[in-house]
Amino acid sequence: MDRKKLYRKRTAEEVAKRFAYTFDRATDHSGSADDPGSRDPSEETVNMVIDSAQYGGRRSAEVLRTYSRKLRDRPLFEMKRPSEALSATGRKGFGTEKVLNEAKKHQKKRIKREYAKKAGKKTVKKAGDIGKKFVKKTGSAVSKIFKGLMALFIRHPMLAATLVFAIMFFLIILFTAGSCVMMFGSLSGGSISTTYTAKEDDIHGAEADYKAKEAELLQKVNNVESLYPGYDEYRYEIADVSHDPWCLTSALTVLHEDFTREQVQGTVSGMVDAQYSFETTAETEVRYRTEERTGYELVRETDDDGKVIDTYYRAYTYYVEVPYDYRILNVKLVDHGFSAAVETLGFDEDKTELYEYMNRTKGERTDLF
DSSP: OOOOOOHHHHHHHHHEEEEEHHHHHHTSSSOOOOOOOGSSOHHHHHHHHHHHHHHHHHHHHHHHHHHHHHHHHHHHHGGGOOOHHHHHTTGGGGHHHHHHHHHHHHHHHHHHHHHHHHHHHHHHHHHHHHHHHHHHHHHHHHHHHHHHHHHHHHOOHHHHHHHHHHHHHHHHHHHHHHHHHHTTTTTSSOSOSOOOOHHHHHHHHHHHHHHHHHHHHHHHHHHHHHHHOOOOOEEEEEEOOOOOHHHHHHHHHHHHOOOOOTTTHHHHHHHHHEEEEEEEEEEEEEEEEEEEEEEEEEEEEETTTHHHHHHHEEEEEEEEEEEEEEEEEEEEEEEHHHHHHTTTTTOOHHHHHHHHHHHHHHHGOOOOO
């Protein structure tokens, strides 16, 4: 540090201590003047004097800035001496007594903030101690209970085995009940049955109608050449025609519940149309074929002297490649799956779950088909 700065710093500290010592003597805060131990002022007094000096310096600078502005704005003939300007701005209000009062206020605020900070730390520490004690007591209580149960199981092994099996049985029952609730809880209060409620004759009748529709499709495929004549070739791509009767009965039960054969005629027809699609596509190809042709050539007969004695035409055969249109009819029967037929019924999530459950259990009527 520069010597001049160090000298100024030491001088400022000495002035503050001297001023603080004088203040202590005047206010009788640090003992009497005859007491040798009271020569050093208290730290609180020194801090208060430093705060007062800083505060007084700031206010003095404000007064000087105000005075400078007023001197700059006034006309030359109205300017006064500096001593008069200071007295006009209220110099008396910035005396030692007022500076000390302001410093005391700032010091009290700082002391209150420090006290509140310390009190908060104490509260947090106290809460942490209480939590540790609670955890310690709880852990010891659990440990005692566990040790007591272990001692009971050792003394009474049969009782322990019975208790373990009872707990396992209770958990199994609880899990099973929860699964059933999750499976059927979304249904309308159990109002929809999970079995096939229609009569056996109606169920078999609906199945027969579905098979009849499938037979009509196969018959149409077999009669394509008579239904679509005039083609040189017929190309077939035919899928297997079949369905699961349990799935059909489950779908009709979910949709109509206790249905009759006549009631589901339209539904069956629409489901068949959704499951299968019959398509025909015509195309024409340009092909070539070999055809036989007959030609004639002129023949002249001559004698030994080379004189033509007879003329006539003689036939001969030749072959040519001739283009022609080759017409083809592509016949295609597509099976989109029974799931495509079920999608047309518009089942929501609940009905879909019921439909799948009936398929698994076969409507609790496994002797139908």
